[in-house]
Amino acid sequence: MARRHSAGELSYYLVIGALATLALVILVGPVLVVLATSLTDSRTIRFPPQGFSFRWYELLLDPVRSRQIHRAAENTIWVAAMAAGLATVLGTAAALAISRAGGRLGRSLDAFFMAPLVLPGLAFGLAALMYFTILGFRPSLELLILGHFIVVTPFLLRTVGASLTQLDPALLDASASLGAGRTMTFRRVTLPLIAPGIAAGAFLAFMASVDNVPVSLFLSSARTDMLPIRMWGMMESTLDVRVAAVSGTLIVVAFVLMLVMERLTGLTRRMRG
Amino acid sequence: MGGRLGGFGPALPLGLAYAAFFVAPLLMLFVVSFYTDEKMTEFGLDQWRRFLLDAFHWKVVGDTLMLGLKAVAATVVLGLPLALVYRAAPPFWQRALLFVAVMPLLTSVVVRTFAWIVILGREGVVNKIVLGLGLAADPLRLLQTELGLVISLTQIEMPLLLLPLLAVMSRIDPNLMDASASLGASPWRTLFRVILPLVAPGLAAGCLLVFASATTAFISQSVIGGGRLVYLPAMIWQQAMVVSNWPFAATVAVTLLLSVSAVIAVIAYAGRVAGGRIHG
Numbered sequence: 398m399a400r401r402h403s404a405g406e407l408s409y410y411l412v413i414g415a416l417a418t419l420a421l422v423i424l425v426g427p428v429l430v431v432l433a434t435s436l437t438d439s440r441t442i443r444f445p446p447q448g449f450s451f452r453w454y455e456l457l458l459d460p461v462r463s464r465q466i467h468r469a470a471e472n473t474i475w476v477a478a479m480a481a482g483l484a485t486v487l488g489t490a491a492a493l494a495i496s497r498a499g500g501r502l503g504r505s506l507d508a509f510f511m512a513p514l515v516l517p518g519l520a521f522g523l524a525a526l527m528y529f530t531i532l533g534f535r536p537s538l539e540l541l542i543l544g545h546f547i548v549v550t551p552f553l554l555r556t557v558g559a560s561l562t563q564l565d566p567a568l569l570d571a572s573a574s575l576g577a578g579r580t581m582t583f584r585r586v587t588l589p590l591i592a593p594g595i596a597a598g599a600f601l602a603f604m605a606s607v608d609n610v611p612v613s614l615f616l617s618s619a620r621t622d623m624l625p626i627r628m629w630g631m632m633e634s635t636l637d638v639r640v641a642a643v644s645g646t647l648i649v650v651a652f653v654l655m656l657v658m659e660r661l662t663g664l665t666r667r668m669r670g
Numbered sequence: 671m672g673g674r675l676g677g678f679g680p681a682l683p684l685g686l687a688y689a690a691f692f693v694a695p696l697l698m699l700f701v702v703s704f705y706t707d708e709k710m711t712e713f714g715l716d717q718w719r720r721f722l723l724d725a726f727h728w729k730v731v732g733d734t735l736m737l738g739l740k741a742v743a744a745t746v747v748l749g750l751p752l753a754l755v756y757r758a759a760p761p762f763w764q765r766a767l768l769f770v771a772v773m774p775l776l777t778s779v780v781v782r783t784f785a786w787i788v789i790l791g792r793e794g795v796v797n798k799i800v801l802g803l804g805l806a807a808d809p810l811r812l813l814q815t816e817l818g819l820v821i822s823l824t825q826i827e828m829p830l831l832l833l834p835l836l837a838v839m840s841r842i843d844p845n846l847m848d849a850s851a852s853l854g855a856s857p858w859r860t861l862f863r864v865i866l867p868l869v870a871p872g873l874a875a876g877c878l879l880v881f882a883s884a885t886t887a888f889i890s891q892s893v894i895g896g897g898r899l900v901y902l903p904a905m906i907w908q909q910a911m912v913v914s915n916w917p918f919a920a921t922v923a924v925t926l927l928l929s930v931s932a933v934i935a936v937i938a939y940a941g942r943v944a945g946g947r948i949h950g
Contacts, residue, residue: 528699547687665772
């Protein structure tokens with residue numbers, strides 16, 4: 398069926414197409430720019446990069462000259478693993494309770510647990526600093542873990558909650574009618590079915606903790622330095638090209654992890670909700 | 671106990687953890703904002719008086735909320751067309767687009783901020799192009815301007831808009847588009863009268879996340895915006911960590927919390943109203 402394209406149709410496809418292309422360029426371009434910049438041979442950050450070398454990555458790997466960055470990276474990974482672990486255990490249990498309860502009470506409980514996602518992180522970061530200090534605690538990795546745990550828990554509730562809504566109740570009834578107790582049904586039926594949702598949520602929580610600025614800004618200290626805060630310091634002072642090398646490393650690691658998680662759990666579909 | 675509340679048993683540990691490490695600190699923040707002095711010995715309204723009676727502070731509140739709204743507007747103008755393309759794309763391209771949309775979310779905010787320094791700087795990508803094409807005689811000043819900051823926040827926050835938006839887009843029944851077209855509606859009319867009302871809840875959810883994230887994006891604001899552009903997060907950090915005036919820092923933080931929550935409530939309400947006209 399041949400149809401004449403009216404002016405309205407033409408303008409629609411032109412405008413939408415152009416804006417969508419611009420959106421893609423803006424989303425992807427910066428990532429490529431960072432990767433290219435990190436391979437420069439010069440001492441300054443500029444684009445296009447001058448020459449090609451891995452010298453900034455070599456400097457980044459140097460255990461003596463990049464000791465502070467290594468320490469910050471270790472702290473960041475440790476805090477992220479512990480915070481994501483805590484969030485996975487407590488968040489999954491809470492998501493189960495919410496889905497079982499349902500109704501108005503379940504919905505308001507869900508909204509309460511999701512609150513850290515929309516409340517300004519900076520206000521919570523400052524609140525946590527004051528709270529722990531007034532209670533007499535000194536800055537430590539444990540406090541960072543607790544702070545990060547609160548802000549990353551919503552990711553677990555979202556992904557586990559989504560898997561639970563897709564769970565067929567008939568399977569649970571079948572398990573019960575075959576004589577399985579609640580614990581048995583949970584371990585043998587529910588848990589295997591929601592496992593990909595739990596894994597996706599744990600991964601997102603881990604990445605969100607690695608990325609976190611608002612809480613680390615207030616709860617980290619010289620002894621408990623965190624990677625994003627150290628990178629901020631490097632950007633504000635000398636604009637060391639190692640910032641580009643750290644960024645390049647983070648991009649490649651995130652990309653690889655994401656591909657792996659996509660294969661294992663269908664991550665992007667789960668994030669889309 | 672038992673009965674209905676008994677079902678919430680597994681949620682109890684998380685509830686207690688939130689009470690101790692989320693609710694209690696926020697309550698403490700409110701309390702601290704009512705101390706009169708930096709030593710925190712006496713209660714009074716001095717900090718609030720100092721904050722509210724100074725026109726400069728009101729300007730900072732306004733600038734912060736405007737920055738969030740500008741970031742929301744820019745992400746919608748670019749993100750909505752991308753979502754429309756996504757809706758019409760074949761499955762393989764849908765997966766590729768989804769991957770591209772999610773990818774920046776997993777590369778640190780600090781990395782994305784750094785990328786924009788390279789792009790917007792005096793010797794950056796944009797100036798290379800502008801000078802190369804002879805569009806300007808001197809390098810444009812983009813770093814340390816609000817324009818540069820909004821451009822950067824558009825990329826930094828766009829994934830937060832796209833995720834919920836793509837979710838509702840993929841649930842639209844394609845028959846509705848066909849019906850609208852066969853009844854003689856132009857694509858523009860279909861967009862505004864059919865698609866937008868259907869995606870309103872997802873769009874509102876995305877706008878809400880972008881607004882919340884852009885208004886609290888301290889590192890992007892301070893590195894790209896520079897010292898001359900003052901927003902609430904920089905003020906909180908300055909007062910808490912440099913001047914060490916906790917009561918005043920708490921006052922500013924409570925202001926950020928309340929003003930951002932108020933705008934978020936409005937966006938959520940608008941999404942419900944716009945969605946409600948269709949879903950009934």
